[in-house]
Amino acid sequence: MPSALPEGDPAPPDGSLPQAALTGARERPFGVYVHVPFCTVRCGYCDFNTYTVADLGTASGVPGASRTTYADAAVQEVRLARRVLGEEAAPVRTVFFGGGTPTLLDPADLTKLLRTVGDELGLAPDAEVTTEANPDSVTKADLVALRDAGFTRISFGVQSAVPHVLRVLDRTHDPERVPDVVTWARDAGFDQVSLDLIYGTPGESLADWETSLDAALACGPDHVSAYSLIVEDGTALARRVRRGELPMPDEDDLADKYAVADARLGAAGLGWYEVSNWSRPGAECRHNVLYWTGADWWGVGPGAHSHVGGVRWWNVRHPAAYADRIAAGVSPAHAREVLDAETRRVERVLLELRLRGGLPLDVLDDDGRAGVPEQVERGLVRVEGDRLVLTDAGRLLADGVVRDLL
Structure with a gap:
């Protein structure tokens, strides 16, 4: 493969x-x-x-x-x-x-x-x-x-x-x-x-x-x-x-x-x-x-992804390649990336807005916050205190709401 x-x-x-x-x-x-x-x-x-x-x-x-x-x-x-x-x-x-x-x-x-x-x-x-x-x-x-x-x-x-x-x-x-x-x-x-x-x-x-x-x-x-x-x-x-x-x-x-x-x-x-x-x-x-919520995890096995403290890496995909690296005593990681602050912010919007507890408004940038009233008017989100939460209608269009806010 x-x-x-x-x-x-x-x-x-x-x-x-x-x-x-x-x-x-x-x-x-x-x-x-x-x-x-x-x-x-x-x-x-x-x-x-x-x-x-x-x-x-x-x-x-x-x-x-x-x-x-x-x-x-x-x-x-x-x-x-x-x-x-x-x-x-x-x-x-x-x-x-x-x-x-x-x-x-x-x-x-x-x-x-x-x-x-x-x-x-x-x-x-x-x-x-x-x-x-x-x-x-x-x-x-x-x-x-x-x-x-x-x-x-x-x-x-x-x-x-x-x-x-x-x-x-x-x-x-x-x-x-x-x-x-x-x-x-x-x-x-x-x-x-x-x-x-x-x-x-x-x-x-x-x-x-x-x-x-x-x-x-x-x-x-x-x-x-x-x-x-x-x-x-x-x-x-x-x-x-x-x-x-x-x-x-x-x-x-x-x-x-x-x-x-x-x-x-x-x-x-x-x-x-x-x-x-x-x-x-x-x-x-x-x-x-x-x-x-962007916490830390270690992914074990072929193709598994991991994330610790803003560093993300992924293992080689094939079980044979994975086994070869393990047998040689080296990391099975194929490659990695260090996430910058903007990438981590965008990922928070992508993932946390899908949660019932919603997304803290201060995670949005200026353009995103400026777009919130339109999403509220469309009935797709509501503001609860300092958080933005999807409505029932918003859940059906979650990907589109995220795109608009980014």
Whole structure:
């Protein structure tokens, strides 16, 4: 797979960071993301950095580039993080295993990785520890083992409860299995269960979407993420759309489905806290909030991104290249950039305005503040004290509001 990583500046082989990035790190929230790049099949809409056995080919025999050896390579990157951060690292508040499909690894490997994060970096007493999973990638015993290891939260990739919609997305799980795996997670003692949904798939009717929402809510989740389908360049779905086999998602249809989701989820006691995320009070995904508020995190694994104190870096994408660097004792970072004050300000506008708590007005520049009255008049934002908050209508047009304010 060709790299789609930005070029950036050279990253030092030892992974070291400027002292300015480390200064004050103990006072900033800190999380760890672990990328597990393996899937049984590649979903047609997915442009994440994931690989099947067929994708890896002979590279599957390279230590660290296969499911059976990957955890040992990732452990070494966690130890690199300890060396780079030194005593400046704050205790880890959140750990998130994403992918790919993290639960394709043996629970013992996920346990090993989590234990290494705790041993090397230290877990906060109330740390949130999440793993993503597909409904067909876990058993009852797996979930018990993960909960016993310290995982507190699980996010199941459901996407839809309607078989013909799942087929368009190239999802392979049986939607009737979803209630079972949620029950197993509850029985295992997980504090929170989240379900991920996608709306706007070609051929999905409004009734189909309502069926998916109703099925998700029947499981009693603590958290739901609902994302509109985006046709990403280079995916199998994009090729099918280009050939005329499938239509592009319709913007009006997406807006209607978002409104239905917000109403159904809100009525069930799940309030929005970010434009595409709803939860019961106190069940917000703290790891994602950490991203959206510009905190620090270390991303472990091929293609993973990290950010500490205004320095952002990203690892080489391919599992074999990642494993080679780890085996050589050098940082797997492909490149990095030092964010200037203006870039960090723009990113705050892009991300924080999407949050229920809104954006401090003083983050906007003079032109942005001058544009606020027009957005208020259009009914897209409201001013609450010293903060700017999206209205219900504004959430539907969030990207446009951000562009206007920048």
